[in-house]
Amino acid sequence: MYTARSSATLQFGRNMALQLHRLLRQPRGASVCHPRRSFNTSSPWFSGHNKWSTIKHDKAKKDKGKSKERQMVSREISSATQLWGADPKYNPRLTLALSNAKRASIPKTVIEAAILRGQGLSVTGQALENVTIEAMLPGSVAAVVECQTDQKARVLQDIRHIIKDNGGTVTPTTFLFEKKGRVVMEKKDGLNADDYLDQAIEAGATDLVMDDKERLVVFTDPSETKRVGEAFSKLSGLTIEELEIFWDPNPDTLVDVQDEEQVKDLEDLLSALRDDHTVQDIYMNSTQKF
Incomplete structure (x- = not known):
């Protein structure tokens, strides 16, 4: 027999059960949240980087280094050919340059073109013409691009296109530079520039210095370089190692590029220019070497 108290307790229990049942049947979006465990089978993503992007970055860096090295070796071959001829048997400097080219895996076509260029000829046997293109590059760096070609109009169009497509502007810049002639002599132990001042003056040089490789360097008027x-070679008894006409930036116009993005854009543009076989030299008024 149930008492009044036990009857009330039973009714209270029924009410609680009914409320719990209603809560459990509330529609989705109600205020009551039910904890739930889920599983995720997707691959983790780390900081936005993956193996492919790393490979692409490393490859691009190596390609830039190769294009710069290819240009330097080609220039060395052309210079040696211009000074002492195209026959390696009688030109030890050319023999060394060809050895460096082979070590750097420079393509045979590039080597042959460099030898012909040293003789003032293109691969088709046509006479080469010098082409100068002035531009402002990323980071407000002024540049003078020197090319050699037998198709002047085409090269002007191609080089201007490369500069514009890589964030540069074709505009006059040579007023920020001074054109000079430079003659680098062979290295010998114990050389001192002061000991050769008289010979340099007699030869008609405008300046005489020692470079970082301890070689004598004679500066001249461009038209008097050779x-x-x-x-000077005859008076000093030293052999000419390099001979060139170049654009020397005025000291008060030098630019220091600090922004990393501008440095990258500048490197990309220079790499694209160096990949063009007609480009011989790129002179810039930046404090950094690229």
Whole structure:
């Protein structure tokens, strides 16, 4: 027999059960949240980087280094050919340059073109013409691009296109530079620039210094480069190692590129220019070497 108290307790229990049943049947989006465990089988993503992007970055860096090395070796071959001829048997400097080219895995077509260029000829046997293109590059770096070609109009169009497509602007810049002649002599132990000042003055040089490889470097008027170099070589008894006409940036116009994005854009543009076989030299007024 149930008492009044036990009857009330039973009714209270029924009410609680009914409320719990209603709560459990509440529609989705109600305020009551039910904890739930889920499983995820997707691959983890780390900081936005993956193996492919790393490979692409490393490859691009190596390609830039190769294009710069290819340009330097080609220039060395052309210079040696211009000074002492195209026959390696009688040109030890050319023999060394060809050895460096082989070590750097420079393609045979590039080597042959460099030898012909040293003789003032293109691969088709046509006479080469010098082409100068002025531009402002990323980071407000002024540049003078020197090319050699037998198709001037086409090269002007191609190089301007490369510069514009890589964030540069074709505009006059040579007023920020001074054109000079430079003759680098062979290295010998114990050389001192002061000991050769008289010979340099007699030969017609405008300046005489030692470079970072401890070689004597004679500076001249551009139109007198070869004559002064040969005269100094005869007076000093030293052999000419390099001879060139170049654009020297004025000291008060030098630019220091600090922004990493601008540095990358500049490197990409230079790499694209160096991949063009007509480009011989790129002179810039930046404090950094690229």
